[in-house]
Amino acid sequence: MAPDDPQEPLRRDIIVIGGSAGSLDTLRAIALALPADFAGTVFIVAHVGQSRSILPDLLRRAGKLTASHPREQERIRRRHIYVAPPDRHMLIEDGNVCLSRGPREHFTRPAIDPLFRSAARACGARVIGVVLSGGGSDGAVGLAAIQDAGGLAVVEDPSEAAFPDMPQTAASLREPDFVARAVDIPALLVRLPAERVLVAPAKATEGVPVTMETNDFERPVAFSCPECGGALKVHLKNGLDEYGCHVGHRFGAMELLESQYEGVEKGIYVALRMLNEQAEFARRMIASARNAPLDNGLVYWERLQVQAEEQAETLRRFLEQRPIVGLMPEAADG
DSSP: TTTSSSSEEEOEEEEEEEOOOTHHHHHHHHHHSTTTOOOOOEEEEOOOOOOOOHHHHHHHSSSSSSOOOOOTTTTTOOOOEEEEOOOEEEEETTTEEEEEOOOOOBBBBBOOOHHHHHHHHHHGGGEEEEESSSSSSHHHHHHHHHHHTTTTEEEEEETTTOOHHHHHHHHHSSSOOOOGGGHHHHHHHHHHSSSSEEEESOOOOOSSEEEOOOOOOOOEEEEETTTTOOOOEEEEETTTTEEETOOOOOHHHHHHHHHHHHHHHHHHHHHHHHHHHHHHHHHHHHHHHHHHHSSOOHHHHHHHHHHHHHHHHHHHHHHHHOOOTOOOOHHHHO
């Protein structure tokens, strides 16, 4: 082997999987397919937020490997499935599993990108990253980081995914090594770790402390973070904008758009409530004015009632006509 092109054999024994809506059946099928003598370790992030997760129990019952939520700084075990616990990001650092209550990414904690980024840094070419069905863009940037570090990228075929946004965004950002139907992914994840491959020496940064990365954004933009109100900056990578604030909240473009829609809608509903209250107040004052012996502004209150009701109706029509978030114009028109 040429000294100026050193290579070393290794197995891709670290599998990191991200899934959200529509991914449970595939996760169970993966657990079922992995053999008892599986030489690797599986890490799974499912979007559960703060809710209690029974996913470890489901995976343990489905297959031959043990499954659990990790403990902080738990040493990584082979033939085990680690599932990110509720309200904690799961990271890989120097042979250990780390848990973090760092800033939410893509409006969720646990999020997929932190696991993928940490796996790329810690394990380099040993990593196989998998993005399954789900909404939003979580996992796309992290999967690209895995490929940058020499690992493999597997994406569920968006055309057959129950919720195609996550796999579609990942496949659009960087061409994956494998695009597979959900039914074919379990066999693929059995085959790939069994193959010994020659790769350049690890690009991983094993031993470097894991952080939640809060300073890798480039250009400030005139938007506020929907989580904390701080200023946002944008990082453009392979045509995909990712937005983040200085404390570490991160969003894809469609997620930021959805948060803006939600903010506008909340503001409109506040205005609608105030107009309804104003109309009701005017009705009460009209009744009082009609019973008063002297002119007590009856005409004024009647005009105010009509005005408030008309403005409230305008807001209701506006809410009904708002586009569906996530549909491109041609999809919405068709």
